Amino acid sequence: MQRDSDKLFLAIFLSIALHALALALAVTGNYPARLVDRPNAPQPKDEVLLLELLPPPPEEIVAKTLQSVATPEPALSVAPDIQVAPSRTAPTLASESQPISMMAPATPTAEEWAFAARYTLKNSKGYRYTWGQQVRSMMGTAFEGPxxxxxxxxVEISPDGTMAKLETLWTTSPTAEQLAREAIESMPPLPPTPTGKPLIFERTISFSPFVSDTPPIYRNDCLRDPPTFRNPFEGGGLGPPVRAEATENEDPESFSLEECLKQLPQDSIEAEAAHDLQELRRWGPALGR
Structure with a gap:
């Protein structure tokens, strides 16, 4: 026990001695890790700025400068042989004396009517669209206003292409309805319907400088339509409720899918852009865009 105590005392003494020696070397500067005082921050030097006052310019120079600023530069003239044709679908900006307007779309060409006369899918979609374009092109320019x-x-069109029945479902402008009816009455002879049967459909004609009809999308016309929804509790409360089930729509045509795909045309850039814009307006708010 006495030896252990002596060893412990000797260890403590040596530790204290070594710490004291290290502190002494650091203070005297003979130890690499000596304590160094923090240097003083450099003091900013005083800078002297010399200002030289120049005499004012002569009055003649001032007058010429003011005259050059007040005189406007001559406008660039456009070459007389360059003419920019107005767009047939873009609206024209309004001025103080003329409201906003949009010219009527171009009349469907013979090639477009030939395609419409042989396209049978989706209740003759091409024929219905071309018929609406023909009517709108004959209504003239649409102006902003009442x-x-x-x-x-x-609309009901006979198999030979003649108008069989025309009924107005609703309208927001008597002028637009009158112009549309006058255009329909004066339409040139139309080709026969694609299916050889009466073509019955509903069509909206927009007579406005802010809305233009766009070509439809044809790429999905060979797919089956989703089931038609029906109110399962329809009846108006006049009798016991009868549950109506959704009905499956039939195939677009009786022929095969390969033959159906042969009818599909190449969708135009205008149709693709209008379709994308419609989808963005429909689903954009849900996606936070």
Whole structure:
């Protein structure tokens, strides 16, 4: 026990001695890790700025400068042989004396009517669209004001292409309805319907400088339509409720899918852009865009 105590005392003494020696070397500067005082921050030097006052310019120079600023530069003249044709679908900006307007779309060409006369899918979609374009092109320029509006018709066309029945479902402008009816009455002879049967459909004609009809998308016309929804509790409360089930729609045509795909045309850039814009307006708010 006495030896252990002596060893412990000797260890403590040596530790204290070594710490004291290290502190002494650091203070005297003979130890690499000596304590160094923090240097003083450099003091900013005083800078002297010399200002030289120049005499004012002569009055003649001032007068010429003011005259050059007040005189506007001559406008660039456009070459007389360059003419920019106005767009047939873009609206024209309004001025103080003329409201906003949009020219009527171009009349469907013979090639477009030939395609419409042989396209049978989706209740002759091409024929219905081309018929609406023909009517709108004959209605003339649409101006902003009380005469602009929309009219929706229920149309029945005979197999030979003649008008069999025209019924107005609703309209927001008597002028638009009158112009549309006058255009329909004066339409040139139309080709026969694609299916050889009466073509019955509903069509909305927009007579407005802010709305233009765009070509449809054809790439999905060979797919089956989703089941048609029906109110399962329809009846108006006049009798016991009868549950109506959703019905499956039939195939677009009786022929095969390969033959159906042969009818599909190449969708135009205008149709693709209009379709994308419609989808963005429909689903954009849900996606936070």
């Amino acid at each position: 005469d602009q509006g929309v009219v929706r018709f229920r």
